[in-house]
């Protein structure tokens with residue numbers, strides 16, 4: 242029988258009404274008591290490193306979680322993390338970069354309603370996650386939610402209330418779970434897997450600048466001192482506005498001249514960027530050789546940028562790692 246470690250971190254799944262709003266109160270053991278059938282699927286130990294609304298989870302917690310998984314890696318066959326849904330896609334992306342080539346599954350789940358409510362989605366999500374983590378075919382970081390198994394780099398929270406809160410962006414779900422059966426769409430197990438690689442550093446000085454019509458370069462210039470990387474969340478397939486004075490274009494020039502990283506991404510969730518299409522993107526990209534997101538999610542771009550900055554600030558090295566596919570994050574790899 243497989244041995245699974247359940248790591249509870251808070252979120253709605255573990256929340257109760259407090260009078261001041263929902264907050265995580267339900268312990269890891271209690272969570273497990275709501276899915277007694279889990280015991281017939283595998284042996285389960287629990288752990289609770291913190292109990293937070295995921296609004297309060299950030300890169301320090303990502304490092305803590307990957308360190309915890311690394312420390313327990315040899316003793317378990319798989320891991321299930323209960324986590325709030327609001328920043329789950331970021332945590333899943335971050336763990337995908339921090340823990341690579343894992344033959345053991347690291348499954349992240351949560352719920353839109355607390356586990357002790359009668360009409361909750363939590364019990365299904367938790368038992369689905371345990372079932373998936375105990376399956377021989379499962380590996381690497383993924384989210385199990387609403388009957389879908391989504392690669393850790395491909396998830397986006399697209400609904401604030403519905404039970405199918407997460408979508409798999411620009412990539413099919415790895416599997417679906419229906420009536421206790423796991424139906425795999427993608428089996429990417431590698432027979433000769435290279436070693437599992439853990440990273441223990443992230444460079445968190447990353448700023449995301451979402452453009453609106455009229456955005457100029459004033460804010461990016463002010464931010465330059467404080468941040469190592471600027472991710473520009475541009476329009477459509479990607480373009481940089483140029484309205485004359487204090488333009489974003491000239492601030493990009495300054496960032497590059499200062500040896501910093503500028504990454505182009507898009508605020509359109511589906512189908513990705515391609516800055517070569519329009520003149521407004523083409524010129525800037527070519528002059529400064531900016532890396533762009535292509536089909537990666539914004540969450541993946543942010544986590545990947547932090548992961549790379551934990552290793553290097555060199556622009557050439559950054560580019561190479563940015564365009565290296567990790568846990569299905571990037572299909573379009575430029576030549």
Ligand code: ASP
Nearest residue numbers: 252253294295325326327
């Ligand atoms: N605010 C909650 C959280 O992200 C929402 C949820 O878990 O669904 O922790």
